[in-house]
Structure formats: structure tokens, C-alpha cells
Amino acid sequence: MERKKWEVAVDTAGRLHLLLLRFLAGILTFFLILTPLNGIWILSQMRTYGIFQDFLGYFRHWSSIVSLIAFFICYLGMWTVLFWLCIICRRLRMMKRLIVWSMLWIPVLNYGLAWYVRSLAYQEIDHTIHKIRLDDVRIEQQICRTRYPILLVHGVGFRDFHYFNYWGRIPRELVRNGAQVYYGHQEAWGTVEDNGEILKTKVQEILRETGVEKVNIIAHSKGGLDSRYLISGLSMAPYVATLTTINTPHRGSALVEFLMRLPDPVYRKVCALIDGYFRKLGDKKPNAYLASRQLSCGYAVRFNQQYPDAPEVWYQSYASLMKHGFSSKLLCIPYWILKWLDAPNDGLVTVESARWTNFQGVVTNQCLRGISHGDMIDLTREDYRDFKVLEFYIQLVKRLAEMGY
Secondary structure: OHHHHHHHHHHHHHHHHHHHHHHHHHHHHHHHHHHHHHHHHHHHHHHHHOOOOOHHHHOOOHHHHHHHHHHHHHHHHHHHHHHHHHHHOOOOOHHHHHHHHHOOOOOOHHHHHHHHHHHHHHHHHHHHHHHHHHHHHHHHHOOOOOOOOEEEEOOOOOOOOOOOOOOOOHHHHHHHOOOOEEEOOOOOOOOHHHHHHHHHHHHHHHHHHHOOOOEEEEEEOOHHHHHHHHHHHOOOHHHEEEEEEEOOOOOOOHHHHHHOOOOHHHHHHHHHHHHHHHHHOOOOOOOHHHHHHOOOHHHHHHHHHHOOOOOOOEEEEEEEOEOOHHHOOOOHHHHHHHHHHOOOEOOOOEHHHHOOOOEEEEEOOOOOOEOOOOHHHOOOOOOEOOEOHHHHHHHHHHHHHHOOO
8 A cells, every 4th residue: 555655656746747847848948039039139229229339328228228137037037947957857967967057157158058958858858758658558558467476686785775776666667567576685795605595585485475386587787696596506496487687797707807816815804894884784694705706707607517597497688788988987997997808898797798598689779878787777767868777677577478477
């Protein structure tokens, strides 16, 4: 009941945001048209009453004063609406907001920026309206209602927090479209073996609660290794229908190999600090030293030999690709290092490493940005041009449903 109320509140907030965005974009358009018209009116008044020949005489005419007041009101109105639109428009990231705000004071330039922000606002409006209409149709169809429930398994360095969802808007969107969604709740810095045991307990809980025979697992990053160990190392293959891995380092990461060159005492000290922090956040057995080394290329070779795919489970895998380091402020440094060491990547994992059974391809877009490791789990809660993360997961789960899973 509380979930239903929360979903209604979120939907209402989204529609109110859209209404406010449309209002501000409309007002900005109004001022963008009136401002240059008023400017032309002022210039004509200056020419008519000869402001350069008789400066004070120019202000004796009421039409001149009205034109100046009107221009001032339009310019101030445009400036004010632009300021607030920068706050409301989600297509503007923080850096772009700061750039626009810093240039609001520059005449002519701020007029051009206003047109740019307006175009972004209308892109967001069109996208949101399309999504609302699509949701209204889909909510009746329940296209994500699968035969078996969905178990989302997170990657390393994160937990399934209640108020900050690792998967962003994705679970709510899947539930809206008919899916049953559960979380792995494994540890942020648990080893593959320890997290596998946690996942085993979670799967057993889901089977008891729902009465179904199996689950569909969607795993991101190291969560894919935890899930493969669950299936092949803990003999849970009979209880798993499918495993979808997204940006999982099946063949390890050269970035981890690079970090392992650090002096061992230094490496252990850093890992001990990480363990202490995540123990406070809920990890019972954090082991950043071993968990991080399980992402190395050497470990991956041994892991793949020891835990091959189970024939009764259907596997599929995805990778994503950043176009350059500036695609993600959070992952720019590891992207550059990994590209130098190995190959283009998503900021942490190369395409070749993420490639596994039934590889479905590389997720990217036609723009310069590309799609990062974090983008694949809706880390920034944003949609990017040519890639809608929510639509990606809806289509993924819809396909599982169509396949009978």
C-alpha cells in the first residue's frame, strides 16, 4: 500500500514538473520574441528623436520612455525565467548550469544561451510527454510480466540501500510494467564466494515467498561473477532460469592488474580503510583486498575454468562503451588508464571482457559521449540522446517474458 502511494506521489510530482517546465519554456519563448522587438522599437525611437543630437530631449517623449521600460521588463523577465529554467530542466547538467549562470550577465551572449536552454527544455518536454503516453498504454499490457521473478544483483562497492537505489529508476519502471523485482542484498566488498552464499539464501527466500521454481537474474559488473558462482559453484542452476550480465568483467580488468603493482602493504592499508568504512554501512565480512583481486585477469582465467556455464540456464551478456574520457566525470581517469593499458572501455570494463555467452552487443549511442559503466544502471538518473536506460531494461525483460522465462 505504501509502495502504491509512493508511486502515485512520484507520478504526480513528474507531471507537475512537466507542467512547470512547459510554463517556463513558454514564458521564455514569449520574452525571447519580445526582447529583440523592443530593441528595434528603441532604436527607431532613438533615430526619430535624435538621441545623439538632443540626449535630454529624447526622454521628454513618453513613447521613448515606454520603449525603454518595456525593453527592461522583457530583458529582466528573460533573465529571471532563464535562471529558473536552468534549475528545472533536467537535460542541463551541473556543469552546463554553472556555465549558463556565469554568463547570464553578458548581454547578447545570454540571449543566445536562452535559446539553447529553451531547446533543451522542449526536448525534455517532448520526451516526457512521449514517455507518459507510452506508459499509459503499457501499464495495461504489463509487458514485463515474466514467468519467473527478476533478481537484480549489484556490482562491487555498492549496497542495495533503501533510499539510494543502485539501479536508479529502473526497478520502479519494471514494476510499473508488470515485473516482480527483488534485490540481491549481497555485500559491497564481499568476495565472490561470500556474496554467492548470500545470493543463494536470497533465491531460496524468493522461491518460498512466490512459490515459483526459478528466478531470472540481471547482474551488473561484479554481480555477474557472484551470480555465476551461485549457479555453477553452489549448484543453484536448477533454480535459475536465466542470467543476464551487464558490463561484467568475465575476463578480468587490466586496471586491477595495474593497481596490484602497488606495494602490498600500501594495497592492504587502502583496502583496510575501505573495509572499515563499508562495515559501518552494513557489510558484515568486507574483504576489499581479495574482492578487488578477484577482478584481475589472472583470477578470471581460473574462475572461468572452474565455473563453466550451466547447460540448463540461459545466459546473455551486454557491454557498453564510452567514446572518450570526458563522457563521465566519475570514470574519466580509470577510462584513460584502462584505454592505455588495454582497449576502449566503459570506464572500468572493456568490451572483450564483458563479452560472454549469447553476447547481445555493445550499448552506445551516435553522440560523442557514449555510455559508461554507471550509465547502464541509471547512476545519474538521466536519459541520454540515442540511449534511454529505462527503455533498455523494459525491452530486456520484455524479451525474457516473450521467451517464456
